[in-house]
Amino acid sequence: MATIKIIHGNITKASVDAIVNAANSRMLGGGGVDGAIHRAAGPKLLEACKKVKLENGIRCPTGEARITKAGNLKAKYVIHTVGPRYTIDKNPEDLLSSAYKNSLDLALSHGCESIAFPAISCGVFRYPPQKAAQISISICKRSEYEALIKYFYLFSDDMVNIWKDVLESL
Ligand code: AR6
Numbered sequence: 001m002a003t004i005k006i007i008h009g010n011i012t013k014a015s016v017d018a019i020v021n022a023a024n025s026r027m028l029g030g031g032g033v034d035g036a037i038h039r040a041a042g043p044k045l046l047e048a049c050k051k052v053k054l055e056n057g058i059r060c061p062t063g064e065a066r067i068t069k070a071g072n073l074k075a076k077y078v079i080h081t082v083g084p085r086y087t088i089d090k091n092p093e094d095l096l097s098s099a100y101k102n103s104l105d106l107a108l109s110h111g112c113e114s115i116a117f118p119a120i121s122c123g124v125f126r127y128p129p130q131k132a133a134q135i136s137i138s139i140c141k142r143s144e145y146e147a148l149i150k151y152f153y154l155f156s157d158d159m160v161n162i163w164k165d166v167l168e169s170l
Contacts, residue, residue: 003149004140004167008160011153012040015074017112018067020103022120023080027052027059027066033118037078041071045078052080062089063098067106077110079103083121086128096121096132100139107148116151119159129159133166141170 011019011033021037024030027049029038038045048068052059060066065081081103084095099120107115117136121127140150154160 004137005149005151006160006163006167007151007153008155008157009153010036010155011116011118012036012073014116014151014153016114016116016149016151017075018077018079018103018107018110018115019070019073019075020065020115020117020120021078021080022118022123022125023060023082025058025060025062025082027080032123037073041073041078044069044071045073048078049080063095063102065099065102065106067110075116077107077112079106079115081120083125083127086121086126092121092127093131093135096127096135097139100136104139104145104148104150108145112148114149114151116153118153119155119163122159129162130166133163134170137163137166137170 022033052066060082062082067079070078081099083099084092086092122129122132
């Protein structure tokens, strides 16, 4: 059974092995959930991010993921992934799928048993939540990720209802 739990709340409070950050490709913090995670984790997280290999100004291309320690958070790791900008990037469905898959793969390869996701790309990157929920839930349900408990931390009642409806329908 794939264990997927939907929570209305702040992802920085999650008691899980890995928290996923909806980052940008420079991985030096930002607004939204990225800002909240960096504020809660403290400067150690930024230091860890700066150590991630930089190529042409990019630490994490869109659709990929990188893992660091989690500073002052309860989690062991932060997995930084970059979702697509819905109206700008080509093939946003594939890129959002890759962001979820690469995050889950990193969690498994680091021995995590639990992972918490925000609604990647659903803020300033403007991905329609209904479509994002379908992609995220269908990937989390795959048998290869069965060993992980997957949490979605969502910030509003509307988002929670969208994810719950999709979880029931798929
Ligand atoms: N816990 C859970 N969800 C949250 C939290 C929180 N503490 N704070 C915001 N959200 P966004 P994106 C929700 O914009 O669209 C950053 O500047 C929020 O309501 O954070 O992937 C990065 O540096 C929304 O539903 O991420 C990038 O430049 C969801 O998290 C860019 O924004 C994602 O919104 C990434 O944009």
